[in-house]
Amino acid sequence: MPDVLPLPGLFGLCYLAFAALALTVERHWRDLVDSRRGPPRRTVFRLRLAALLCIAAALSVAVRHEGAGFGILLWALALSAGALAVSATIAWRTRSARG
Amino acid sequence: MTARKRKLISPELRAAMLWPHTWAGVTLGGLLMLIFFMGSLAVFASEIDRWMMPDTRVGAVEVGPVSLDHAVVPVVEKLAAGRAVRDWFVQLPDERRPVMAFRVRTESGNAAGVATTDGTLLPPVGTLGAGSFFYPLHYSLLLKAGFVGYWIVCFASVAMLAGLISGVxxxxxxxxxxxxxxxxxxxxxxxLDLxxxxxxxxxxxxxxxxxxxxVIVLPIVLPAGVQALYGGNLLRFYDDALGNYSRPRSGIAAPMAPLDPMVAEAKRLWGGGEAAVVFVYNAGDAASVVRVxxxxxxxxxxxxxxxxFDGVTGALLKYQSPGPVVATHRVLSGLHFAxxxxxxxxxxxxxFGLAGCVLIGTGMLYWMEKRRVAHGRKPGMGWRSVAALACGSTTGLLIATLAMMAANRLLPAGIPSRELVEVGVFFLSWIGTAIHAAVRTRTDPPWSVQCAAVALLAAACVVLNWITTGEHPVRAAAAADWAVLGVDLVLALTAYVAWRASRRLVRRDSPDLSTLAKVTDHA
Structure with a gap:
């Protein structure tokens, strides 16, 4: 992993991971992608795989940049921050649709 | 699927989890709010202290080695003012606190002071600040006698833990x-979503x-081990477990050895790192001990x-790395202390500490909204008590904190026991908000009025800091005084958000009871 902007990279990866996971939730898929039907099985599998890879990559970035102790702590908290940011995004995107 | 998918969580389990969750939240919610809020503030205690103690905003110092013998010992003598010194300690400057903090215990009373790195004693800070007020409030509720506060906080924490799990x-x-x-x-x-x-x-x-x-307070709240092995003597337990060392005064006067070589030796033993605190026990005695x-x-x-170190000869007395259990305890404590x-x-x-406040606050609010269904437009005594409690522990707590910070900037420097007057302002305004909430709660607690008070007080704090110290946000940014700038910006943000909330609450219609009857969601 290149040494540029490890911190935004870490938060970005966590955000991407939870964004992918959020799309596997039927409610959000219908709201954001296709209102007629839920996510196809293969897509769900791929999204989950992508999320897993992002989370693993985030851990690797955090541990490389901060060392094991601080890295794991920062990674665990960044996951929460990413998840909160994803739900804020979803609330913002769907609010305009529902008023 | 042939068989119906077995439910992981049965309705019975949920019902069994629901009542302790509800009761813990309704009864301990206010206390937990205080603990979480003060804990969140304690994370930035040093920064808030800089804001509340303008004399200590001496700008970033080159955190070089401070000479204890030349800069520290004279300050201790000045603080003792001729009285015989028993024990003292100094917190050496670091990145977040550019000054040295002293505590001196003499034969007749204690003294405390703050000095710059070159050994100039600053005027008394006249405040307990975040480090000595908000932070102790977080872990002991300032009830130190008999560790009562620790027990209460620990009990609330266990309830929080139960609440977190049962909530899921x-x-x-x-x-x-x-x-x-x-x-x-x-x-x-x-x-409920939030x-x-x-x-x-x-x-x-x-x-x-x-x-x-x-875990931090385990030795206090689970005293069985210390009772059995040390006869309940917590100090002796800490001596053993944490590698501490203590010995009684001998009564024979003896001159102190220079301190700087001891710090140098300690650094050599650590293999790097800086000294943070230097303690001298039994100063001027043959049995004096120096701890780094x-x-x-x-x-x-x-x-x-x-x-x-031996304070007289300068010889190493004890340096022991902790055992596995204590090392684990230290790591867990470190995770908490940050x-x-x-x-x-x-x-x-x-x-995330503030997110905890949101979690507790929305829980209490949700309970209130749910109970409206049962109570209709005329809520009973119980509902009104919880509503007043919720109001007093959210907006009321904010008002008390901000009132204390405003009082910190308004009170003249010279008045006697200035720090206690500030604490008085905190508690009186808190009690005031609680009474206000209790009296004014009819169909709703007085949210909008108290939000407006939060907004005005927070804005007043920024302006008062500007007027009394001349340090407005732009100047703080120019001087790279991030602590003051950060506190000011968070205060300004608080003022803005609270004002918006207050305006919206005024416009909000009174709760529509026709929709209340419709039971939505669960729980």
């Missing part, structure tokens, strides 16, 4: 509605912070690796 079981639908926050439409549904979001998404942090908080603590800013563990130099982590701790 009760609100089982959160997994179906993961990431969902419906900010539109029904108020009650928005509350309660679930903060409860689940920040669950790792909340579990960690609650468990480590309990390491700065823990560069690692998570709170292990201060104390090194003990004493490390790590700004992203510090902000995350602060924000």
């Amino acid at each position: 079981i009760i609100h089982a639908r959160i997994f179906k509605d993961f990431f969902t926050f419906r900010s539109w439409g029904q108020f009650r549904r928005s509350l 309660h679930n979001l903060t409860g689940v998404l920040v669950l790792p942090f909340h579990l960690m912070i609650t468990i480590t908080g309990i 603590n390491r700065d823990t800013g560069d690692h998570i563990s709170l292990d201060v690796q104390p090194v003990f 004493a490390f130099e790590h700004w992203p982590l510090r902000w995350l701790y602060f924000l």
